[in-house]
Amino acid sequence: MTRTERNTSPAAIMRDRHSRTGLTKSEFERKGGAGAHNWGSVNDEERAEYDGRLDAELETAMFDDGAAPAEADKVDDLPEREAPVAPQRxxxxxxxxxxxxxxxxxxxxxxxxxxxLANIARTSHGVAQSPPNNLGTSPLRQKSGFSAQ
Incomplete structure (x- = not known):
């Protein structure tokens, strides 16, 4: 369908009358957002900063109003336990x-x-073999025959 035919076709005119996304043409032309994904405008930035400062002041006021934890809630009053001794390597x-x-x-x-099974695991050094010393980690300087020379 050419552009001229589309302008005269009643079905095409009805279809083109409303946007499929629900946005108006002015919303398509200009996002009005500050970020790449329309996360807000530059005009709202100052208000957001002010609200953030106000929230921070309220939180500090809540902690500074003398509401200390109860004596029973203090960790210092708990009986001390000995830390478990980790087995040494x-x-x-x-x-x-x-x-x-x-x-x-x-x-x-x-x-x-x-x-x-615990004793079998403890004796694993009897069959364990260390990796050869000539293995390298660099793909450029491989030493153990894996290089593609």
Whole structure:
């Protein structure tokens, strides 16, 4: 349909009479907003700043009016508890004897009736292997044969 036909077609005229979005042409032309998504106008900025300052003053007045917490609510009056002692991490290396004992325990642990998963977890150093030292983290300087040379 050409522009001339559309101007003369009664159905097109009825359809074009009202905007599908409900906004008028003046609202389409100018948002009137300060932000990219029409979050308010520049004229409202001063009022928003004033309202924010007023709210802050009211909150400080509420806290400064002498309304202290009750004596029973103070944390200082609670009985002190000892902080639980966290297990310290072992900084020494596992000896070969400990590794052999742990490996022997883990191999025989599955054959027993009462499997103790906690002991199996504690002896994980018997089968654990450290990653090789020649692994690199840089994609440019890979050292362990993964480079595409």
């Amino acid at each position: 072992r900084m020494s290396q596992v000896s070969d004897q400990e590794r052999a004992d742990a490996l022997r325990y883990r191999e025989g642990g599955l054959k027993q009736n009462g499997i103790d």
